[in-house]
Amino acid sequence: xxxxxxxPWPPVQRPRFAWIRDHWRVSRDCFTLAxxxxxxxxLVWLLIGISLALPAALYLLQRNLAAAxxxxxxxxxxxxxxxxxxxIGVAEGIADRLDAQPEVExxxxxxxxxxxxxxxxxxxxxxALEVLxxxxxxxxxxxxxxxxxxxxxxxxxxxxxxxxxxxxxxxxEKAWLERMAAISDFVGRVGWILAAVFGLGAALVTASSxxxxxxxxxxxxxxxxxxxxxxxxxxxxxxxxxxxxxxxGGMVAAMLVAGSLVALEAPLVTLFDSYKxxxxxxxxxxxxxxxxxxxxxxxxxxxxxIATNRRLKxxxxx
Amino acid sequence: xxxxxxHDVTKRFDNGQEALRNxxxxxxxxxxxxxxxxxGAGKSTFLKLxxxxxxxxxxxxxxxxxxxxxxxxxRIPRYRQHLGAVFQDHHLLxxxxxxxxxxxxxxxxxxxxxxxxxxxxAALSMVGLLAKERLYPSHLSAGEQQRxxxxxxxxxxxxxxxxxxxxxxxxxxLSREVMGLFVNFRRIGATVIVATHDQHLIETMGVRVIELDxxxxxxxxxxxx
Numbered sequence: 001x002x003x004x005x006x007x008p009w010p011p012v013q014r015p016r017f018a019w020i021r022d023h024w025r026v027s028r029d030c031f032t033l034a035x036x037x038x039x040x041x042x043l044v045w046l047l048i049g050i051s052l053a054l055p056a057a058l059y060l061l062q063r064n065l066a067a068a069x070x071x072x073x074x075x076x077x078x079x080x081x082x083x084x085x086x087x088i089g090v091a092e093g094i095a096d097r098l099d100a101q102p103e104v105e106x107x108x109x110x111x112x113x114x115x116x117x118x119x120x121x122x123x124x125x126x127x128a129l130e131v132l133x134x135x136x137x138x139x140x141x142x143x144x145x146x147x148x149x150x151x152x153x154x155x156x157x158x159x160x161x162x163x164x165x166x167x168x169x170x171x172x173e174k175a176w177l178e179r180m181a182a183i184s185d186f187v188g189r190v191g192w193i194l195a196a197v198f199g200l201g202a203a204l205v206t207a208s209s210x211x212x213x214x215x216x217x218x219x220x221x222x223x224x225x226x227x228x229x230x231x232x233x234x235x236x237x238x239x240x241x242x243x244x245x246x247x248x249g250g251m252v253a254a255m256l257v258a259g260s261l262v263a264l265e266a267p268l269v270t271l272f273d274s275y276k277x278x279x280x281x282x283x284x285x286x287x288x289x290x291x292x293x294x295x296x297x298x299x300x301x302x303x304x305x306i307a308t309n310r311r312l313k314x315x316x317x318x
Numbered sequence: 319x320x321x322x323x324x325h326d327v328t329k330r331f332d333n334g335q336e337a338l339r340n341x342x343x344x345x346x347x348x349x350x351x352x353x354x355x356x357x358g359a360g361k362s363t364f365l366k367l368x369x370x371x372x373x374x375x376x377x378x379x380x381x382x383x384x385x386x387x388x389x390x391x392x393r394i395p396r397y398r399q400h401l402g403a404v405f406q407d408h409h410l411l412x413x414x415x416x417x418x419x420x421x422x423x424x425x426x427x428x429x430x431x432x433x434x435x436x437x438x439x440a441a442l443s444m445v446g447l448l449a450k451e452r453l454y455p456s457h458l459s460a461g462e463q464q465r466x467x468x469x470x471x472x473x474x475x476x477x478x479x480x481x482x483x484x485x486x487x488x489x490x491x492l493s494r495e496v497m498g499l500f501v502n503f504r505r506i507g508a509t510v511i512v513a514t515h516d517q518h519l520i521e522t523m524g525v526r527v528i529e530l531d532x533x534x535x536x537x538x539x540x541x542x543x
Contacts, residue, residue, distance in 0.1 A: 018428035220411050226369070227423035227470070228399030231392075 022236070030240040034248075041248065044209045048249025051202040052296055053256040056288070058191030060257060064268075064282050065184035076154065079110070080141040080161055081169045090166055091139040098143050103157045107143035115140060138168070199299055206245045206303025210238050214311050221315045234315075235308045239301055246300020250293040257292075258284050321347045322368070322478070322509060327377035329363050329533070337363035339533040341377070350501065350510040352520050355530035361513040364530070365480045368511070369403055370394050381478065399427055402476030402508075406483040408467040410455040416442065416466050417451035423474040441469040444499060460487040468496055472503060479503055479510045485519065497523055 034041045080098070082091055091109045098107035110118075115137040145154055154172070162170045214221070224234050261283060322345040329338040338360045345351060353361045366372045367379055370386060378385050381397075389397060402423075410419050421438040429437075442448045445465035447458075455463050464487045471479060479500060485493035497519060500510045514520065520527055529537035 018430075022428055219409070223409050223411060223422065224426060225395070226371075226398065226403060226409070227426055227474075228395045228397075228401075229426040230395040233395075233426050 022233075026236050027240050030237050030244060034241065034244050040209075041245070044205060044245045045248040045252045047205045048202045048245060048296060048300070049252025049256055051198040051205065052249060052253035052292060052299075053260075055191050055195035055198055056253055056292055057257045057260055058187055058194060060261070060282065060284070060288070062184050062188040062191055065187060067282060076172060077142060077144045078158060078161075078170055078172045080143070080167055081171065082138050082140055082166055083168045084136075084138045086139060086166050088139055091141060094164070094166065095141045095143075098141060098161070101157070103146055103149050103153065105144045105146040107141055110140045110142050112137045112139055199295070202246070202249060202296070203299045203303035203306065206242050206249075206300045207307040208303075209245060210241050210304045210307040211311060213241055214238060214307060218315060221312065225315060231312065234312055238308045239304045242300040242302075242304025242307075243297050244300070246296040246298065246303070247293050248296075249300065250296025253296065254284060254289045254292045321345065321382060322511075323378075323380045325378040325380070327367065327374045327379060329360075329367060329372065330375040336533050338367070338374075338530075341530075341533070341535055343528065343535065343538065345509050345511065347509060348504055348507045349526065350504045351512070351526040351528055352523070353511055353513040353528050353530065354515065354520060355536075358532075359530040360533040361530055362482055363533075365403070365482055365511070365513055368478070368480055369401065370397065395426075399423070399474065400477045402471035402474065402479040404464075404467050404471045404479075404481035404484040406464075406486050408455070408463045410463055410466055410470075412455055415452050415454055416447060416458070419455065419466055420469045420473050423470060427474070438469075438473055441473040442466075444472070445469045445496070461489065461492060464488055465492075465496070468499065472499070475506075475508075476503075477508055479508050481510070481512045481514075483514055484512060485514065485516055490518070493519060494522075 080094060082094070088109070088111060091111075095107045095109045098104045112135050116135050119137065149157075158170050158172055161167060221234055322343075324341050324343045327338055327341045328336060330336045341360075341364070353364060355361055363372065367374055367387075368381070370389065374387050377387075379387050386397060411422075414422075417435070417438055420441050421434045424434040424437060439448060439451065442451055445468055447462060447465055447469065450458065450462065455466065458466065464484065468481075468484060471481070481500070484500075485496055488496060493516065497512075500512065501523075504510045524541045526541060527537065527539045528535060
């Protein structure tokens with residue numbers, strides 16, 4: 001500022017709450033305009049919604065897989081395979097001994113007949129004895145591990161049981177869940193990568209849409225700047241457009257994911273049933289819907305900022 | 319508050335053409351001047367420099383003691399909020415009503431809606447268009463559109479009023495009325511610069527006349543000279 005202490009163009013006195021009132025007015029106008037251009041707004045919402053839905057769905061899948069693996073990790077089971085020819089009474093004695101251990105929640109005997117029945121289920125053969133001639137399977141004891149047993153304690157306990165008299169082998173049955181945990185980790189990472197790529201896509205879709213709106217209102221913008229509209233004033237409606245597009249896209253994404261969950265729930269439950277495991281699918285929930293709306297809104301704002309910063313600097317009345 | 323001084327101002331475009339050459343002029347607060355000259359003489363460029371739509375290639379433009387050609391970008395809106403500008407092609411927004419067009423300079427200052435409406439209607443009343451406040455610009459004649467542009471330029475009670483051919487679409491009687499309006503603004507301290515070809519106005523209004531030719535000042539005549 002040159003010349004004198006006095007500002008020759010003092011800021012115009014803004015009444016109290018003018019800022020809030022301005023935002024309310026602009027947001028209302030933008031919402032009305034977005035609804036008036038419903039078809040193009042729907043297309044933008046759908047594009048952003050699809051971009052957000054895929055990473056959100058993967059995130060949800062990862063959380064469900066991790067939850068399933070986590071549930072199992074808390075109570076893994078193991079099977080004590082006994083040496084061939086062990087009497088059922090000995091097996092029951094081993095089961096009773098295991099049941100009394102603090103590391104074990106519950107232990108029960110699987111008779112050779114029960115073992116054969118399970119084996120037959122796997123082979124889908126009506127009478128496995130016809131194939132095998134006689135039942136070669138020994139009795140075994142199956143046990144679930146008590147809550148709070150650490151991985152190290154469990155490994156030590158399994159090693160002790162393996163060395164016990166009459167025991168042939170002890171198998172900790174969690175291999176497939178370890179694989180599931182690995183898959184869950186992989187799905188999680190893919191989800192983050194897709195979230196970054198599709199998030200950028202959503203921001204660019206918004207930027208492109210907002211730019212179209214800017215181009216259709218160039219004369220208005222140049223007149224606003226001519227009469228003293230600040231950059232913030234001129235930019236404000238477009239940021240709201242970005243916000244509406246983003247939040248709308250988030251809503252579409254939430255609906256797409258919720259719909260997909262409904263469609264996928266039955267086959268997933270069947271899959272888990274085949275592992276004798278009960279699956280409780282974690283649905284969308286308020287926080288995830290809120291996060292989708294929030295992330296959508298932020299991406300929309302970001303896209304709008306890109307568009308406005310690039311274009312509005314060039315806008316002046318020729 | 320509206321003194322202007324141009325010191326050796328030159329405006330050269332990228333193609334090498336000089337729209338203004340070494341122009342030095344001063345305008346006292348509350349003064350009024352006609353800027354005249356044939357097409358391409360540099361009148362519009364002169365006004366655009368004062369509106370900060372263009373920057374001088376060399377020289378200084380000092381408004382109220384501030385060299386506006388070095389004004390930071392963030393302070394330009396505040397400077398423009400104290401200006402009024404009238405263009406020959408109006409620059410009215412076709413999807414806004416007459417009242418909304420006139421209110422625009424007040425809306426950007428976040429004034430209360432009630433005050434905006436009151437002042438915008440007062441400006442429309444001054445140009446005789448209050449009855450047409452709800453119409454859209456396309457429903458108005460060229461002369462009426464020009465008057466809406468004038469109402470918009472004066473609605474914020476500017477310190478500096480710049481007009482480019484403001485009476486180009488008006489009949490002689492209305493032209494004099496508009497000029498009378500500008501004179502009133504001058505009386506309350508606004509500096510008024512009007513670019514015009516209208517020789518009749520120039521001869522009858524009795525205000526300072528600056529004539530440009532190929533970007534140079536070839537005449538600067540005070541009233542009564």
